[in-house]
Amino acid sequence: MAGRSQHLEQIMENQTRFDLNAAIESWRQELATQANLTAEVRRELETHLRDSLAGFQQRGLNEEESFWLARRRVGQPQQLGEEFAKADPAKVWRERIFFIAVALLVIPLWMGLASNLAAGVTIFIRNVIHIDLTPAWADVYFPWWAIPLYRGLPYVFFYAVLSIVPTIWVAVLLTRGRINRTRSALLILFKSRRRFLFVSTALFLICCSWCIFVLSHVPVGSPDEKLFRAGEVLRLWLTNSIWPAALVALIAWLLPTQNRKTPKRA
Amino acid sequence: MLTKDLVAASSKPLVLSILADGESYGYEIIQKVRELSGGQIEWSDGMLYPVLHRLERDGLIDSEWKEADTGRERKYYFISSDGRKVLKTERQQWLAVHNTLSRLWKIKPVSI
Numbered sequence: 500m501a502g503r504s505q506h507l508e509q510i511m512e513n514q515t516r517f518d519l520n521a522a523i524e525s526w527r528q529e530l531a532t533q534a535n536l537t538a539e540v541r542r543e544l545e546t547h548l549r550d551s552l553a554g555f556q557q558r559g560l561n562e563e564e565s566f567w568l569a570r571r572r573v574g575q576p577q578q579l580g581e582e583f584a585k586a587d588p589a590k591v592w593r594e595r596i597f598f599i600a601v602a603l604l605v606i607p608l609w610m611g612l613a614s615n616l617a618a619g620v621t622i623f624i625r626n627v628i629h630i631d632l633t634p635a636w637a638d639v640y641f642p643w644w645a646i647p648l649y650r651g652l653p654y655v656f657f658y659a660v661l662s663i664v665p666t667i668w669v670a671v672l673l674t675r676g677r678i679n680r681t682r683s684a685l686l687i688l689f690k691s692r693r694r695f696l697f698v699s700t701a702l703f704l705i706c707c708s709w710c711i712f713v714l715s716h717v718p719v720g721s722p723d724e725k726l727f728r729a730g731e732v733l734r735l736w737l738t739n740s741i742w743p744a745a746l747v748a749l750i751a752w753l754l755p756t757q758n759r760k761t762p763k764r765a
Numbered sequence: 766m767l768t769k770d771l772v773a774a775s776s777k778p779l780v781l782s783i784l785a786d787g788e789s790y791g792y793e794i795i796q797k798v799r800e801l802s803g804g805q806i807e808w809s810d811g812m813l814y815p816v817l818h819r820l821e822r823d824g825l826i827d828s829e830w831k832e833a834d835t836g837r838e839r840k841y842y843f844i845s846s847d848g849r850k851v852l853k854t855e856r857q858q859w860l861a862v863h864n865t866l867s868r869l870w871k872i873k874p875v876s877i
Contacts, residue, residue: 540814540818543791543814543840544811544814546790546791546792546837546838546839546840547791547792547810547814549837550790550792550793550839551792551810554792554796572809572810573810573811574809574810574811574812578811579811579814582811582812582814582815583814583815583818585815586815586816586818586819587815587818587819587822
């Protein structure tokens with residue numbers, strides 16, 4: 500009888516056994532939700548929690564009690580985040596400027612892409628599927644000055660749709676409450692300076708090859724004229740690369756602040 | 766117990782004075798303050814770190830990750846030469862307040 504109750508006790512103890520590592524892990528994740536707590540700060544807070552925990556254990560408390568007390572002593576993650584934000588307002592601004600720079604870089608890129616795609620889709624529908632969205636017989640319904648406008652309507656429509664796609668996407672993510680997950684997924688691109696520069700260079704090279712491809716298919720007359728056009732395109736290209744290049748440099752410079760102070764794990 | 770304002774104002778001279786005696790880390794600093802004040806000054810653990818980081822940014826203290834004798838790594842803080850200078854002026858200011866209050870309350874003032 501006694502043996503049985505002892506066995507039961509053991510089972511109950513096993514079922515409710517406190518897993519310190521799991522508890523610390525979940526606490527760590529809670530901290531990670533705070534944008535103002537850098538990886539290094541979180542690591543420092545964790546060493547503090549462990550020290551504090553050991554202190555309570557030395558005073559005779561068990562693992563679980565020690566953990567909860569230590570955790571309470573360290574404070575609420577949200578409160579900690581606020582304290583750190585107050586202590587370093589410049590850091591918050593660095594992050595804001597970082598996102599502004601990313602937006603300034605990504606929005607024109609997307610707009611350029613949307614414009615090209617819209618033109619492509621329009622040409623595809625007219626020349627490949629052979630559907631005329633703006634038949635010539637309808638011209639009579641428009642005054643002479645409105646005919647170019649009418650002819651351009653399919654392009655305007657596709658461009659409008661494509662250009663607002665990101666806005667709609669962001670709005671959907673916001674209403675579904677999934678913006679944070681998408682943000683961390685996208686931040687993988689910005690994980691390190693090297694990766695970001697690699698992605699930017701890759702994108703730039705893709706754009707270059709596209710330009711060269713288009714240029715080589717431009718039906719212009721003499722070789723001289725072709726060369727002249729190429730020079731013109733090169734000039735445009737250079738002028739248009741200065742601003743994005745500066746932005747890429749700014750972003751790359753702002754990037755490592757999130758990881759710079761994270762020391763190597765010994 | 767100290768008010769929030771006083772805790773915030775006194776954290777700088779307290780941290781600098783502790784570090785002037787030798788390197789230390791967050792948990793130890795809090796323990797020392799608690800011990801020396803006889804429990805009168807209770808810092809919430811988390812509030813110390815923003816203070817430490819601000820002092821570091823201002824160049825008053827330096828930090829380094831080091832392995833403790835327990836085998837775990839900890840971030841140790843040291844006072845810098847600028848920190849010592851600031852501590853000196855802080856000391857004068859706090860003693861000035863202390864002495865003024867002491868005279869008003871008819872307690873023996875201390876020499877600065």
